[in-house]
Amino acid sequence: MLLLNTLGLNLQKIKIAGFYIGIVLLAAGCNSKKTTGKESQAIRAVNEKEIGTGKNTVAITGATIIDGNGGEPVYDGCVIVTDGKIVDVGKNGVVKIPEGAQVVDAKGRALLPGLIDSHFHLDGVKDLPALFLQHGVTSLRDPGAWIEAYDGERQSGKPIPRLFLADPHLDMFPPAYPKDAYVVRDADEAVYQVNKMADRGASVIKVYFRLPSGIIREVCNAAHKRGLPVTGHLEVTEAMEAIEAGLDGIEHITSFGLSLQPQIEGEKYRQAVLADNNARKQGRYDVWKKLDVNGQKADSLSKFLVRKGTFVSPTLGAFEYQSPAEGETDTVRLAGFGQMKAFTGKLKKDGVKIVVGSHSMITYAEMGWAYQREMELLVDSGLSPAQVISAATMENARFFRIDDRLGSIEKGKIADLILVKGDPLKDISAFRNIEKVMLNGVWVKGK
Template sequence: MPGLQNWRAISLTVTVLLTANFAASAQDVLIRDAKVFDVTSGDVRTLDVLAEDGRFTKIEESIEAAPEGVKVIDADGKALLPGLIDVHTHWTGMNGATRASIAVDLLEAGVTTATDFHSSPEAFEDMRAYHAGIVSPHVFYAARMSVPYGHGTAWTDERVTKTVFSAREADAAVEDILAFKPDAIKVFADGWRYGSGANLSSINLDAFSAIVGVAHEAGLPVFSHTVTVEGGKQAARAGVDGIVHALQDRTADEELVELMTENGVYYSPTLTVYEPFEDEMAEMGPAKAAIVMRRQQFSRANMSAFLDAGVKVAMGTDQGIDNNPFGEADLREMELMVDFGLTPSEALTAATLHSAELLGLSDDRGSIEVGKRADFILVAGEPWKDISELRSLDRVFLDGREVVADAKLSVDQGAVMPDARPAGRMIDDFENDALTSTGACRGYDVDRNHPRSRLVRNTVERIEGGMALHVSADLTLKEDPFAFVVLPLSPAGFLPVDAARFDGVRLDVRGQGPIKMKIGGGPSEAESAFETTKNWKTVELPFEGFAGEPEAGPVDLAALHWLSIGRHDEPGTDFWFELDNVEFYKSAE
């Protein structure tokens, strides 16, 4: 991993700063009589383990006297292992989940470090601050990159997934992303998603290599969404650090195996997201079910080939996607890795040391060694013999602090959502080419799945003076196409704002027919419609005039995240409008 030493130093400094609030209440702890699993060798020894100031300070056969103030726990022969590390997690709102609830689910499964493959880089700073105030695994933030019409682009905009085609575009895009201090780059390289067929664009080698080159120069590891053998070859040639899906379109050939071993590419097959279930197979019908089972056969064969060649396996789940449940996915992934050919000891090493190596964190965590971060778990069993005994997890320690006892969170969790900050009056006057008046990147929201409607937005000069936003949209040929420009009320809309003291939203607007404004807070959104003509006019939209879906509940004006402006219309049509001075207003003022 070229350049990762410099990156590790930066990452560790940031991690220490972000966990300062949590670590301040940490309790130094001495664990007596634990069966300590050495992930570097597979050996098991009964030892005493002392953690002070969040780090392992002594690991000995017997520590006679506990230092003053140290909490002493008799493990009574329980297994002591490093905390699990998941290198492929999507922190989504799946089934009503929040970042706080996901954190609990992961910790209760023994996961002490997890990636975030689902967030906008402009929100990383606010997310890091939020996680420092709750009980959470360490979060490792990856910025997403793809190609036009590629995987990862079918539901979001370039605030979340940057798209590039050429090497020059790739260089510039990664440089832009670096301003948000990501921990890694994830590239959606294959136009295949889960091996069912090639239906999206794939990246070319020039652009792929450029992404890896700039990222490695900055000290960032690069992960590849790749599910095909040819895609795996291209990822290895480009120099990625890890492939984070199973390769499953055909049997791996000698060339792929050699490329992966020669370039030190880690393999994280996310087996849980592909696991076939009887009820799902029945719903698919025999033809599609046969494709799924053939894909599984290739996946098994390829895992065997990689293991025989010495390719290092890391643990990732793709949890948060396709109802792949948080926390449970990690325990199931471990079982499936053993089912696919790893020994239980090898699976434990994959989920700890190898995952830490892939993230560039093995100097800091991933094994039970003096000087390393005291992220560890106690298990009532011997999972190096039977991997399912990981399910008998008893306690979890994060930076030396016990956070799970009797398999349940044992400390108070922080806020479900970040605290709302007072909303300012001005939302966007469009005097800045790129950012709203709230400091957020403007975005767009269009219909899901390719082909998608297209929305173009540019700031333009008004005859009256100052700048406005010109928006034009071409609606695609599908049922209910739509296009909206999005004005987040904080970077990526992560931090809510309290607009309850205002009566509504006011804006200057001109355009072509009916337009809607939507506002969103929590799980709910509401909308209000108005007419536009080619002449400028000022429109006031009182909050009481916004309506949403009754089952979703009312929008919380004290916790708004975004507003958007646009419309649904007939397939194949187009429209335009221009905006200025979008602001909250009070009727009495």
């Protein structure tokens, strides 16, 4: 009895010992079944089986190896790839090159893990994933679109990145983006849809800004039982409240607006957005212009995010504003965006997990280069190039829950690799000079 009480089992006393034990075992089994739900599986790209695997052995020699883990670079390095996997990593001349291997001379180049994009939107733009792959993005996550939206890209015959898709985001009426949303009316509908999306191959669940914390909690509980992370775009639900409900990630630095201002001011913004989705477009800048991003509220929020291990994808490129060469400057937008960058830098300095998300199409980047622009903006915000590289590779792999096989250059990991001309540890813009891209051990650029 003492042991049972210690385990916290609240059972009635039964005099027959054997019967008593049987009840204990039955109760334990029932409890396990209730809490586990449907069996969770490893997170996979929906197109994983469609990606070819390299059959040859490739030796990449002479490169500066930047492993994605944040370790010291290996100068004049050598990486051996066989059957789509990394089988050896080290100094050139120390690593034994197998007989018959294809040798790639990479002197003057940096060798890195393929870039991972945490916030990609297709939006019906044909061949956009293929273009991103040519620019070094070997894995991407669309946090809010029907999986079928990518059918055309998967059937195009062109090499495309690994697709980690969410299916539509969960929103309430009236949804901001009806074509990309599944509208739920209560927690039961939300949970039902989470399981349906998990069955369809979703690798993440995204909650949109009209969902209250109570429904977010039920979504997170259901998703976590299926082994899926939950990320959220927040506007009218306060971030710490949503994270306490179970949220694993935050999309957009602007999702912290309610957390950083007095509640009486935040409620004005909140009611404006509840009345009109479009109120947030200019309203964000009005809010951020006034915020103290180094004050007590900012400190408390930052410490909270570190304690909770929350991932943050700032998507600064989606909000960037530059003074025009001609015409009048929108000083509110300019100041508001400056505050967004400053707060992003503070979060990283304090130890928050920052990841890189491109938002795909942004004002100040040419088609296909939004990811590189986001990396540059993160450096402008105070992150070092090394920190941005880790955020783009291994940290994003942890966010995706695929870090056991992707995100770094290590023995046993999948050979998704890029060769960059120049030194991205000194100049992050070197990522605009992608010379070779390997996906699953196959050169898909620069063969």
